[in-house]
Amino acid sequence: GDSVTQMEGPVTLSEEAFLTINCTYTATGYPSLFWYVQYPGEGLQLLLKATKADDKGSNKGFEATYRKETTSFHLEKGSVQVSDSAVYFCALSEGQGGSEKLVFGKGTKLTVNP
Amino acid sequence: NAGVTQTPKFQVLKTGQSMTLQCAQDMNHEYMSWYRQDPGMGLRLIHYSVGAGITDQGEVPNGYNVSRSTTEDFPLRLLSAAPSQTSVYFCASSSGGSKPPQYFGPGTRLTVL
Numbered sequence: 353g354d355s356v357t358q359m360e361g362p363v364t365l366s367e368e369a370f371l372t373i374n375c376t377y378t379a380t381g382y383p384s385l386f387w388y389v390q391y392p393g394e395g396l397q398l399l400l401k402a403t404k405a406d407d408k409g410s411n412k413g414f415e416a417t418y419r420k421e422t423t424s425f426h427l428e429k430g431s432v433q434v435s436d437s438a439v440y441f442c443a444l445s446e447g448q449g450g451s452e453k454l455v456f457g458k459g460t461k462l463t464v465n466p
Numbered sequence: 467n468a469g470v471t472q473t474p475k476f477q478v479l480k481t482g483q484s485m486t487l488q489c490a491q492d493m494n495h496e497y498m499s500w501y502r503q504d505p506g507m508g509l510r511l512i513h514y515s516v517g518a519g520i521t522d523q524g525e526v527p528n529g530y531n532v533s534r535s536t537t538e539d540f541p542l543r544l545l546s547a548a549p550s551q552t553s554v555y556f557c558a559s560s561s562g563g564s565k566p567p568q569y570f571g572p573g574t575r576l577t578v579l
Contacts, residue, residue, distance in 0.1 A: 356508075393572075394572060395470075395556055395570035395571050395572045395573055396509070396556065396558075396570040397570070398568045441508060441509070453499075453511060453514065453524065454509070454511065456508035456509040456510070457508055458506055458507060458508040459508055
């Protein structure tokens with residue numbers, strides 16, 4: 353079945369450092385890909401998405417590019433802030449545009465120190 | 467709009483007890499779903515619904531029941547609680563068409579002793 357593999361955390365960075373969180377996927381079709389963020393004590397929020405190969409999703413300074421050839425969707429941010437400290441989840445759903453059924457990675461905890 | 471609301475926020479049960487986790491949304495979303503979040507496991511889909519009167523199983527449905535009598539409400543029932551059901555439960559919703567859940571509730575932390 354479909355699956356998502358994220359780099360294991362936790363990841364600890366200093367403010368203004370460059371962030372990369374790796375995500376690779378396995379899917380039989382052409383999935384849509386997503387990054388969700390979970391701030392402490394809160395539910396998940398959709399951060400960004402990409403629905404087809406070579407699409408780039410972006411939001412709040414975060415970016416991720418759908419790479420079909422490497423089955424990857426790595427999350428990047430050029431300069432992290434303390435407020436970015438959270439758990440980040442990579443996810444996929446079947447088909448372009450997605451569906452209500454999501455497959456999640458295990459999550460990567462990011463801590464940004466001042 | 468209140469978004470997606472869940473009650474209770476915390477619950478402790480004894481093995482064998484039953485209870486219902488409540489979920490409601492006021493955005494008139496057709497799609498609603500329940501996930502559980504366990505350490506190191508990410509989120510796993512329990513049940514989902516594509517509209518009132520229609521439900522289907524997700525990845526880990528055993529031990530849980532759902533119903534969808536209205537568009538707004540999607541309760542999750544634990545029939546006979548087990549320690550393996552200790553988890554954080556999230557309800558989610560999304561609007562019409564093929565879209566992933568955009569809105570998650572704040573979660574219910576359940577402990578089964």
